Each structure stands twice: as structure tokens, then as C-alpha cells.
Amino acid sequence: SAVISQKPSRDICQRGTSLTIQCQVDSQVTMMFWYRQQPGQSLTLIATANQGSEATYESGFVIDKFPISRPNLTFSTLTVSNMSPEDSSIYLCSVTSGVYEQYFGPGTRLTVT
Amino acid sequence: AQKITQTQPGMFVQEKEAVTLDCTYDTSDPSYGLFWYKQPSSGEMIFLIYQGSYDQQNATEGRYSLNFQKARKSANLVISASQLGDSAMYFCAMSPKYIFGTGTRLKVLA
Numbered sequence: 001s002a003v004i005s006q007k008p009s010r011d012i013c014q015r016g017t018s019l020t021i022q023c024q025v026d027s028q029v030t031m032m033f034w035y036r037q038q039p040g041q042s043l044t045l046i047a048t049a050n051q052g053s054e055a056t057y058e059s060g061f062v063i064d065k066f067p068i069s070r071p072n073l074t075f076s077t078l079t080v081s082n083m084s085p086e087d088s089s090i091y092l093c094s095v096t097s098g099v100y101e102q103y104f105g106p107g108t109r110l111t112v113t
Numbered sequence: 114a115q116k117i118t119q120t121q122p123g124m125f126v127q128e129k130e131a132v133t134l135d136c137t138y139d140t141s142d143p144s145y146g147l148f149w150y151k152q153p154s155s156g157e158m159i160f161l162i163y164q165g166s167y168d169q170q171n172a173t174e175g176r177y178s179l180n181f182q183k184a185r186k187s188a189n190l191v192i193s194a195s196q197l198g199d200s201a202m203y204f205c206a207m208s209p210k211y212i213f214g215t216g217t218r219l220k221v222l223a
Contacts, residue, residue: 033211042204043158043213090156094211100146100165102211104158 002027002097004105012111013083020079021108023093028073033094034066037107043092049076083112115140117207119214126195127222133180134190134217136205142166146208147188149179152216153201161203164188195221 003026013019023032031050035043047068049055055068070076080087093105116139126132138147149161164172164179172179180189192199200221205214 035213042215045210045212048211092158094158096208096211100148100163100208101160102148102206102208103160107156 001101002029002095002103004093004095004103006091006093006105006108008108009106010109010111012113015084015112017083018079018081019083019110020077021091021093021110023076023078023105025074025095027097029095029097030073031096032070032076033096033102034068034076034078035092035094037090037092039090046078046091080110083110085112088112115142115145115207115210115212117205117212117214119205119217121217122215123218123220125220125222126192128197129194131191131193132195132219134192134203134205134219136188136190136214138186138188138205138207140207142209144209147179147181148206148208149177149188149190150204150206150213151199151201152204158204162190192219197221197223 005024007022034046037043045058046061047055047057049068049070051070051073067079088111090107090109092107096102118137145166147164151159162174162177162179164181176193178191202216204216
């Protein structure tokens with residue numbers, strides 16, 4: 001199994017500013033995922049981050065808005081840049097371990113005012 | 114491209130009864146996996162069950178079973194003997210893209 005921590009757990013930010021979310025895993029993993037979840041809705045995949053390579057972004061998400069770093073096999077960051085109220089959401093970090101298991105962090109609840 | 118569809122936004126079930134949550138999918142990948150997750154109001158994502166595309170038998174985990182019909186591209190979750198604690202959002206997901214369906218909110222009635 002994998003235990004994932006995220007920082008911060010929540011934040012309130014002003015529009016136009018940026019926030020960097022950290023994801024730390026207690027074991028080395030190859031694939032890390034960043035999701036966004038609006039309250040009461042599903043998880044939308046933002047990007048997949050593999051160590052040593054550029055993140056792969058899903059349709060509707062761009063690197064300038066959501067830059068991702070993956071410096072090693074246990075850590076990743078997601079930055080939400082030039083925020084607007086539409087970016088208010090829960091941001092989830094996730095990893096895969098073993099054959100198929102996918103584990104999730106507790107999430108970062110972001111409110112943009 | 115991969116796509117997951119859950120057509121039941123909400124479901125009710127009587128305690129101790131069985132319930133089926135629907136999930137259909139579409140993919141061009143020959144090898145894929147199908148997952149179900151439970152998300153209670155606390156927000157944590159709880160892995161329930163997994164089915165590989167080449168698995169011959171339907172997956173089971175305790176009270177959870179996955180009714181996998183490959184030709185129909187469906188992977189329905191069956192919860193037997195429902196409990197009040199089963200009330201939550203349920204998401205179907207698919208690898209290798211690890212995308213999620215829109216979810217089904219299940220309410221178990223006493």
C-alpha cells in the first residue's frame with residue numbers, strides 16, 4: 001500500500017495569485033496523478049506525472065495554468081496559476097502501486113475569492 | 114480514447130437488500146482494468162474492487178462483486194446485504210488512463 005499526504009489541506013486564495021500543492025508518498029511510485037473534484041461531482045484527471053519526464057495533460061488542462069513538478073519517485077507538486085473563482089475545487093493526488101492499486105491523498109480544498 | 118459512463122445519478126436501496134450500480138465503458142485498449150471506488154461524505158476515496166480485461170471470472174471482494182460483461186462493455190457493481198454505512202458516492206474508473214465516471218449516490222434506507 002501507499003500512504004499519501006498533501007499540503008496544504010485547505011487554503012483560501014485571492015484571484016490572480018498562485019498556489020502550489022505538495023504531494024508526498026511514503027514509498028517510491030512510478031505514476032502520480034493529479035485530479036480535480038468539484039463538490040458533489042466526479043474526479044477529473046488533470047495530468048499524469050512520471051518521474052523524469054514531462055507531465056501529460058488531459059484535454060482542457062495546460063501546463064501554463066497547472067505546472068507540475070516530479071523531482072523524484074516520492075514527491076510531486078501541482079501549481080494552480082493565476083487563479084479565478086472557477087478554480088475553487090478539491091485537488092487530489094493519486095499514485096498507483098503494484099499491479100493495479102490506486103491510492104489517493106486526502107485532498108486540498110481550494111477556495112478562490 | 115477511454116470513456117466511462119454511469120447513468121444512475123442516485124439510487125435507493127432497503128437495508129439488507131442487494132443493489133446493482135451500473136457502469137459502461139468504451140476503450141480501444143486491448144488491455145485495461147475496471148475499478149470501483151466508494152467516497153463517503155468524509156471525502157476519502159476507498160478502493161472496493163478491480164477487474165482486469167483478461168480475467169475470466171468476475172471479481173468478488175466480500176459483499177462486493179463486479180458483474181463483468183466484456184461484449185457489452187459493462188462492469189456493474191453488485192453490493193449484497195446493504196448496510197447503512199454503504200450510503201456514499203460510488204465511482205467506476207478505468208485504467209490505463211485512470212479516468213472516472215460521473216458517480217452514483219447510493220442511499221441505504223433503514
